[in-house]
Amino acid sequence: MEPTDKGRGGELDVLLHTEQTFPPPKGFAERAIANDPSIYERANADPEAWWSSWAEKLEWAEPFSQVLDWSDPPRAKWFVGGKLNASVNCLDRHVAAGAGDRVAFHWEAENADDLGAEGRRGVTYAELLDMTQRFANVLRSVGVGKGDVVGIYLPMLPEAVAAMLGCARIGAIHNVVFGGFSAESVRERMEFSDAKLLVTADATLRRGEPIPMKPAVDGILTALPKVEHCVVVDRCGTKPAMTEGRDLFWHEALAEAEPVCEPEQMDSEDPLYILYTSGSTGKPKGILHTTGGYLTGVTATHRLVFDLKDDDVYWCGADIGWVTGHSYIVYGPLANGATSVIYEGAPNYPAEDRWWEIIERYGVSIFYTAPTAIRACMKWGDEHPEKHDLSSLRLLGSVGEPINPRAWLWYREVIGGGRCPIVDTWWQTETGAIMISPLPGLTTTKPGSATIPFPGIEAKILDSEGEEIEEGAGILVLTRPWPSMARDLYKESDRFIETYWDRYGRDTYLVGDAARRDEDGYFWIVGRIDDVINVSGHRLSTMEVESTLVSNPKVAEAAVIGIPDEMTGQAIVAFCIPQGSGEGLEGELREYVAEKIGKLARPKRIVICDDLPKTRSGKIMRRLLRDIAAGEHLGDVTTLRDPDVVQDVVRRFADQGD
Numbered sequence: 001m002e003p004t005d006k007g008r009g010g011e012l013d014v015l016l017h018t019e020q021t022f023p024p025p026k027g028f029a030e031r032a033i034a035n036d037p038s039i040y041e042r043a044n045a046d047p048e049a050w051w052s053s054w055a056e057k058l059e060w061a062e063p064f065s066q067v068l069d070w071s072d073p074p075r076a077k078w079f080v081g082g083k084l085n086a087s088v089n090c091l092d093r094h095v096a097a098g099a100g101d102r103v104a105f106h107w108e109a110e111n112a113d114d115l116g117a118e119g120r121r122g123v124t125y126a127e128l129l130d131m132t133q134r135f136a137n138v139l140r141s142v143g144v145g146k147g148d149v150v151g152i153y154l155p156m157l158p159e160a161v162a163a164m165l166g167c168a169r170i171g172a173i174h175n176v177v178f179g180g181f182s183a184e185s186v187r188e189r190m191e192f193s194d195a196k197l198l199v200t201a202d203a204t205l206r207r208g209e210p211i212p213m214k215p216a217v218d219g220i221l222t223a224l225p226k227v228e229h230c231v232v233v234d235r236c237g238t239k240p241a242m243t244e245g246r247d248l249f250w251h252e253a254l255a256e257a258e259p260v261c262e263p264e265q266m267d268s269e270d271p272l273y274i275l276y277t278s279g280s281t282g283k284p285k286g287i288l289h290t291t292g293g294y295l296t297g298v299t300a301t302h303r304l305v306f307d308l309k310d311d312d313v314y315w316c317g318a319d320i321g322w323v324t325g326h327s328y329i330v331y332g333p334l335a336n337g338a339t340s341v342i343y344e345g346a347p348n349y350p351a352e353d354r355w356w357e358i359i360e361r362y363g364v365s366i367f368y369t370a371p372t373a374i375r376a377c378m379k380w381g382d383e384h385p386e387k388h389d390l391s392s393l394r395l396l397g398s399v400g401e402p403i404n405p406r407a408w409l410w411y412r413e414v415i416g417g418g419r420c421p422i423v424d425t426w427w428q429t430e431t432g433a434i435m436i437s438p439l440p441g442l443t444t445t446k447p448g449s450a451t452i453p454f455p456g457i458e459a460k461i462l463d464s465e466g467e468e469i470e471e472g473a474g475i476l477v478l479t480r481p482w483p484s485m486a487r488d489l490y491k492e493s494d495r496f497i498e499t500y501w502d503r504y505g506r507d508t509y510l511v512g513d514a515a516r517r518d519e520d521g522y523f524w525i526v527g528r529i530d531d532v533i534n535v536s537g538h539r540l541s542t543m544e545v546e547s548t549l550v551s552n553p554k555v556a557e558a559a560v561i562g563i564p565d566e567m568t569g570q571a572i573v574a575f576c577i578p579q580g581s582g583e584g585l586e587g588e589l590r591e592y593v594a595e596k597i598g599k600l601a602r603p604k605r606i607v608i609c610d611d612l613p614k615t616r617s618g619k620i621m622r623r624l625l626r627d628i629a630a631g632e633h634l635g636d637v638t639t640l641r642d643p644d645v646v647q648d649v650v651r652r653f654a655d656q657g658d
């Protein structure tokens with residue numbers, strides 16, 4: 001399934017073979033916020049002064065007395081003694097400065113044309129502040145306060161932003177779960193975090209069809225006695241059952257709530273949110289971010305990496321349920337007073353030109369999306385973007401997985417008209433903000449490389465002994481603390497240390513990615529070094545999928561691997577030993593995983609086999625399975641308990657192929 005690049009194919013091929021580099025266009029560089037290369041030297045000579053200069057742009061109720069306390073690594077304290085509120089920084093201060101009528105979000109419904117005026121809402125800073133304060137008062141009225149955890153499981157609606165900021169206003173910790181995850185995944189994340197309240201919607205619209213959310217949530221609420229209330233946004237008018245005393249409709253509760261809510265002044269190190277992400281075990285990790293440092297990190301990176309100016313219309317196409325949504329739809333853009341777009345639906349609904357229509361409609365100037373989406377658009381063909389005037393675009397961004405040069409060049413030529421710089425931004429849920437990325441007015445880009453660390457950030461590549469590799473491939477680490485770094489794994493402090501800070505010492509953050517550094521010092525991310533696979537930019541743990549499969553009584557054993565995939569970057573293949581007959585089990589198991597975890601985890605292939613290749617001590621050899629799937633030479637298999645198994649698995653893999 002080679003993506004086509006009709007029309008421009010010839011041009012792209014030429015570019016691909018010249019290994020061209022792209023300096024910032026002259027006009028762009030002249031006008032860029034960051035266009036003095038000494039910014040790197042200054043920031044790296046005195047990182048604390050650099051980050052402090054960004055923190056000072058925020059509004060503090062009490063100033064901080066120390067920039068960084070790194071006396072007990074990896075326990076970092078940033079902006080010690082300072083007090084502030086994230087919602088005040090995202091909303092009140094802009095309204096107070098006279099920007100109340102400025103649009104914070106142009107919200108575009110999936111079915112915008114059918115909804116009339118309601119389908120395209122311009123939510124101003126004043127309106128978002130009103131919604132946020134009212135929701136914060138609803139939370140307080142049902143007994144949610146500082147330090148309590150609130151779950152948020154919503155479609156892409158302005159209410160999702162207000163729900164997050166409403167939590168921040170009163171010091172409650174939000175725990176957002178991506179709307180595409182299953183109710184079972186929500187249950188697990190609510191249980192791990194002891195959530196007190198859950199915000200959801202009656203249903204979410206998918207390709208014109210309402211998919212029930214509240215009815216699915218009802219099934220888990222009974223198993224979550226600590227969740228005392230459920231607030232329901234009425235998105236689709238599906239009239240879900242409401243339990244008296246427990247469930248409230250968002251619009252009713254907000255209409256009755258007081259419009260003003262005094263913000264809780266939080267310590268700089270008080271938690272702002274937790275966000276679960278997959279690790280190398282079956283149990284997701286609750287990444288904890290705090291207030292002052294996180295806001296500083298996202299403000300600085302959003303301003304400089306996206307060169308954000310007052311007249312920009314910025315659109316990050318991620319979902320709010322991922323860290324990209326947290327940092328670059330909600331906190332970064334709002335702290336910077338940006339005008340953004342939020343689009344509710346799929347890029348190809350009702351047609352493949354939906355995104356380009358939105359860019360034209362709102363005059364989007366900065367567009368940020370994931371390589372997997374770029375590859376899908378590339379496959380759908382150039383005729384869709386060509387139908388629209390995309391001349392408002394001036395900067396393009398990519399995030400979530402390595403972008404292949406062909407997709408990079410297509411993005412640049414077909415979407416960016418050859419004139420827009422591309423910022424390929426490498427970072428993680430744990431880093432909170434962009435770590436390695438070009439600055440568009442300064443950095444010469446190379447297709448496929450995230451280029452160099454952001455000013456103040458220090459990244460290195462180490463070998464297994466911890467020696468630095470100046471040029472070549474190895475293990476990527478970050479060797480200096482930064483303000484938006486994760487502070488902990490929620491309720492799993494030991495696991496935090498073990499996962500990230502044990503390998504090379506307590507002051508060296510182990511990223512979990514392998515990378516290569518070239519002769520110019522540019523970083524090229526190669527992929528994960530752990531059992532995490534990246535499907536369409538979504539992190540999934542092979543262990544999580546395996547334990548889900550074996551929870552099905554028809555499965556005796558399962559081994560899950562990631563294989564390269566043209567469209568999704570990686571795809572999931574599961575090898576399963578059935579309990580009893582494996583007849584017709586493939587489809588059933590694919591659906592089972594989709595239902596238990598979410599559609600994003602649905603394996604591309606299930607291979608039913610009688611046995612799996614194991615070492616003499618009984619460990620499944622996943623590496624061998626990866627070689628089988630890749631059709632590679634298998635080498636020495638004599639260390640296996642039963643070498644014959646391999647031939648059987650090879651045959652099954654070939655027989656059951658599509």
Ligand code: WTA
Nearest residue numbers: 399400401402424425426427428429513525
């Ligand atoms: C991968 C998403 C290459 C990487 C912001 C990382 C990338 C993981 C890039 C984090 C990029 C993210 N180039 N790989 N530009 N961006 N990754 O936590 O493997 O969902 O460790 O954060 O995605 O995924 P997460």
